[in-house]
Amino acid sequence: MKTAMPDEEQIDISTHYIRDSIRDAIVDRRLAPGTKLSEADVGALFNVSRTLVRGALQALSYEGLVNVEKNRGAFVAYPSPEEARQIFATRRMIEPGILREAAKHMGPSHFHYLRQLLLEEGRLMNERGQTARRAEIKASGDFHLMLASMTGNAVMQRFMDELVARSSLVIALYGQSAISSCGHQEHQDIVTAIERGDLNHACHLMAHHIDHIEADLYMRENKGSDLREAFRR
Amino acid sequence: MKTAMPDEEQIDISTHYIRDSIRDAIVDRRLAPGTKLSEADVGALFNVSRTLVRGALQALSYEGLVNVEKNRGAFVAYPSPEEARQIFATRRMIEPGILREAAKHMGPSHFHYLRQLLLEEGRLMNERGQTARRAEIKASGDFHLMLASMTGNAVMQRFMDELVARSSLVIALYGQSAISSCGHQEHQDIVTAIERGDLNHACHLMAHHIDHIEADLYMRENKGSDLREAFRR
């Protein structure tokens, strides 16, 4: 008779699992931008061959979270200021559209859920410690992802997943940590505006909200270090 | 002495080359939706090992042009009507934003280039033959891609690349070929509106243009056939 329940922790070790683990580590800032992700090292960490690791790293490179340089290896992405600007510019271009589309599908239960999310976000904001700080940043991104998911559009949701993840990298690099959480009130205002049915105002608030996130970054150039970066391509 | 110029056609056979070749074949409709892409077959075609083919197929699956099913293989994507709707809904959400952003960066030379593109498009429209038809469809997509590129935003451009490629798949599946080219005049109107500086009107036209493309599709359900599809997941 086969045991349906494995006796030991039998995680589905696969390309997907490795990819998700590394992605989580990156957006949680446990892996700093620029960190080298050696295929052998990662493989040893997960007890798999380089084959699977390569698959995971290639996937992450599609998402823009990892750069693979030919014959040199994979590194946690180190977005340039220009790249960062493009990421936020893209968000400004699409998030108003998301907001309008999401509003079409929102009922009372959705508003309740959003309020719940904001409550949690506020709670984290008032806590101390790095763990709380990480959780708060994640919650802040989750607000935008939640709106995207409410469009019921999987294609768009994947775009937003990527944008939010990369934004988190940018904030990790250029964020002035103290100020980064000032967006909480803006999230609430946006929800209120949607609830009132004033979509134009909501879009306006959203655009400014993204502006504020970007404005709170200090985009210094490549911290002078990576000489190779400067002359790449 | 080493010959800098290889005597025979020495193409850079690599994952990228294979990926691009297959993508071209898909968007050019030389590969029908649902076609199985066996790793061994593709490898034999390009004279490379399955390793590289797998990389290419994984990349294409990330772009949504190929579905890889575990232990079964990779297939040219066969977008469901629902998926098709999401793709066009996404385009409606972002293309107005692209248009506004592109307009900020456009000078006389850009308008000249766009007009050139439209001229070519019109020329193809009046030709006969499947080759011309393919070229026309490609040119029609290029118009949207050109606008995206004029934003100077590589992140957004990649999103549009994906959306246009997937749209081409959808049109291949559900398009009523005779009518598909009616969008040409609309492209011209959009350019004219931008040139006049009437962005609101241009956005309006763009939204309706995408509506028209979608309306010209006949989205029948999975052509009744693929039982497996119905219960996948």
Added chain:
DNA sequence: ATTGGCGAAATTGTATACGATCACCTGCTG
């Protein structure tokens, strides 16, 4: 005639092997 089961063949999943390229260190030379 249709269904179910078994085994062979084909196909994918993963690991390993080997060649190619790059980074680094050493030692020579000016």
Added chain:
DNA sequence: CAGCAGGTGATCGTATACAATTTCGCCAAT
């Protein structure tokens, strides 16, 4: 002592080998 040549080790790129899974054909049973 600086700078460059060449070797050496580490890391990546690709092919191949083997394991796991699915598919398909065949035949018996209902």
